[in-house]
Amino acid sequence: MKYAIYLSISLLLFIGCKNDTSKSPAAESVQAETPTSNTENFGIVIHGGAGTILKKNMSDELEAQYKQKLEEAIRTGYAILEKGGSSLDAIEKTINIMENSPLFNAGKGAVFTNEGKNELDASIMDGNTLNAGAVAGVTTVKNPINLARAVMEKSEHVMFAREGAEAFAKEQNIELVNPSYFYTESRMKSLERAKEREQIELDHDDKSAFYDPSIKDSKFGTVGCVALDKNGNLAAGTSTGGMTNKKWGRVGDSPIIGAGTYANNNTCAVSSTGWGEYFIRGMVAYDISAMMEYKNSSLQEASSEVIQKKLVELGGTGGIIAIDHQGNVAMEFNTAGMYRASMNKDGELYIGIYKE
Structure with a gap:
């Protein structure tokens, strides 16, 4: 006992x-x-295209219009993130603002094809699940980024094109418009000038005397957005009207996952703007993420390597915006300018147009 x-x-x-x-x-x-999650860390970055954007060619009034629209767009997405909303919601609503503005080559301000049509492309990607959606060659969808998200969330596929994409848009009650909605006088004049240059080239044996890529593709007005929300989820989206005077159903990098758009919570979210063929060949958006994952490069190191070296060696021009899983931001371009803006968790706003 x-x-x-x-x-x-x-x-x-x-x-x-x-x-x-x-x-x-x-x-x-x-x-x-024991690590504590930084749930208050968030940020958002946008672009409105890159190219031969020079101060000397920009009136004070037009510059003010671009800055005002960039600020309106980024503050729209920032407000969603600040209230705890998702990066996907922030991206969609932010891009809608730019798609609805005739200032940018997306939605309302889309450029014309050789046939005088507006053919729109867009894509979106969720960095949390790696799910993605894209559309190409749509002509009646008011906001292609909305349709891209519907493809991602409401179908088992990644990309829809042309009539099939528009049929799916109708099923999903995505807003459709008459193609005349996309008409703008400035874009039509751009098409006319492009055709005139093309005819001059055809009429002369020495085409090199008249061919100037910097004139042909003077500005890539594609729009894009990347964001990190308070839950640590990254997302990226891109929307465009493509290239002025494009033919044969040409599709650029904007709807191509890995080229124009990419997001992965383990690395970063990227949206591209530039000469699409080169961004596709270099898989630019994914390459930046891959360098971070496999080479342990920082976001800025990877972005600089890809845009200033790899893309240049291929012969490509343009730029990217990106944000990583820690909220670091990159806005890298090898052209004279890129419409861009960013906001961090402290509400600090940056807007840029020219190379600084």
Whole structure:
């Protein structure tokens, strides 16, 4: 009996000592090393195209219009993120603002094809799930980024094109418009000038005397947005009207996942703007993420390497915006300018147009 009582008391004391870790240095060390999630870290970045954008060619009035629209767009997405909304919601609503503005080559301000049509492309990607959606060559969808998101969330596929994409848009109650909605006088004049240059080239044997890529593709007005929300989720989206005077159903990089758009919570979110063929060949958006994942490069290191070296060596021009899983931002371009803006968790706003 005495032995049983002694054993019980000893057991109770042992259990009590095991449970009382409040003063244990080892326990304090474990508690101190436990990571805490930074749920308040968030940010958003946008672009409105890159190219031969020079101060000398820009009136004060037009510059003010671009800055005002960039600020309106980014503050729209920022407000969603600040209230705890998702990066996907922020991207969609932000891009809608630019799609609805005739200033940018997306939606309302889309350029014309050789046939005098507006053919729109867009894509979106969720960095949390790696799910993605894209559309190409649509002509009646008011906001292609909305349709791209519907493809991502409401179908088992990644990309729809042309009539099929528009049929799906109708099923999903995506807003459709008459193609005349996209008409703008400035874009039509751009098409006319492009055709005139093309005819001059055809009429002369020495085409090099008249062909100037910097004139042909003087500005890539594609729009894009990348964001990090308070839950640590990254997302990216891109929308465009493509290239002035494009033919044969040409599709650029904007709807191509990995080229024009890419997002991965483990690395970064990227949206591209530029000469699409080169961005496709270099898989530019994914390449930046891959360098971060496999080479342990920082976002800025990877962005600079890809845009200033790899893309240039291919012969490509343009730029990207990106944000990583820690909220670091990159806005890299190898052209004279890029319409761009960013906002961080502290509400600090940056707007840029020219190379600084």
